[in-house]
Amino acid sequence: MAIKLPIYMDNHATTPVDPRVLDAMLPYFREEFGNAASRSHVFGWNAERAVEQAREQVAAVIGASGREIVWTSGATESDNLAIKGAADFYRDRGNHIITAVTEHKAVLDTCKRLEKSGFEVTYLPVERDGRVSPQAVADALTDKTIVVSIMLANNEVGTINPVAEIGQVVKARGAMFHIDAVQGVGKIPFDVATSHADLVSLSAHKMYGPKGVGALYVRRKPRVRITPIIDGGGHERGMRSGTLNVPGIVGFGKAAEISAAEMAEEGKRLLALRERLRLGIEARVPDTVLNGSLEHRLPGSLNLSFAYVEGEALMMALKDVAVSSGSACTSASLEPSYVLRAMGVPVEMAHTSIRFGLGRFNTEEEVDYVIDLVAQKVKKLREMSPLWEMAQSGVDVNGIQWAGQH
């Protein structure tokens, strides 16, 4: 089977829309274009029915009820709504928030903003494998803690946090537990009961659905309340005003339904593919380091550092393969990946990291092609690298006093 270039292996950044999802959405752009809030005619009723069906589909994939799902424009909005909404509503109980240094910017920047209005935030460190420890959460909890936000799975390294144990610890102290479950839902088993979650952020475009639509799970038993961050017509039981993105929501529902049905099989397949990629590369390329826990990791996720070769140069060399890197050169701020740094990965290794995100549409042939290409290009770049040259002649590269270091 011929490989189609370019190959997409960046499924943590976004995923292609599954053709079945697109098919489900199209009628809601064409004939069924009604506003779901139009109560008085068939256009509105049909849109509403589709939205309610999607609500049940999304709820099912996390073990919740449709009445606990609030539609948003995406996980960034859900993270903002959950944390700001709960912090504000429960303000009289305290002003302390706990999160981790490896969270997505949507959580971190939201917490930074809350710090400006008098909230205190503890940013927990992580273990070397990238995971947050329940003990660390327990130690940080105080009588004033009202919100704890810890992600289910990390977008950069794919490591999975022990959210059930963390949830138990959080609920014992009576704080609200928010989980950014964007990268994990639909890929690994997750449900709101076992995880003790009060609030969960979800995103359609990470599970083969469209961009621009997400959801926030808000627990009803016992009842969790949040102050809305968008005011308007009072949609979504007052929690999130604004006309619903009906086609997006329908797509999200379909994507969730497919993920729930295919998760077990797909998880097995992706794990096998990921291991094929990892072992294939490790066998051909010396001085390769895996970043993050191998055991507690999303099936399709791989993050490798290739010593002595800078990440952006390697990505340029791997033209026709879409991946991403933790190198400073690839970030707008010229800072290397804060997630890798938080895990204790030395800066120079953060610069050499490549993230591979395998997904539903990747094949064995693509993996084999990429293994070959990576082996070739790393070799070529090492031949051009003064650090590789030094290492080969026995110089301890890390021991040198570099003139350019600040």
Next chain:
Amino acid sequence: MAYSGKVIDHYENPRNVGSLDKEAPNVGTGLVGAPACGDVMKLQIQVNDSGVIEDAKFKTFGCGSAIASSSLATEWIKGMTLEQAMSVRNTQIVQELNLPPVKIHCSVLAEDAIKSAIADYRRKQRGAQAQAGQA
């Protein structure tokens, strides 16, 4: 951010990748940058008796723009006198490679690498002269 054609060209068809003999008396070696910054350039020059750079080689740990900047630097300085090479400016590199603002620092490092190699060569020459004077 798409890479400029010239940057890609320098990566795909690198000119002057390699090493000269560090110990040779007419070779100057410049090593600038730091692995922690994600940018390290080694640039070497071989200078003849008339003070003309007759060969130049480089090795770089860094992004495509860093590789291209140092590759271009070695291309330009071959055939230049030391004085001419000292006056190569990073802005010329930026212009030639169409580097975006976020990559300008790569060209600065390349200019530093040239100067560092020349300084090393001159240090060696002064050392040799001093020895000759004592003999």
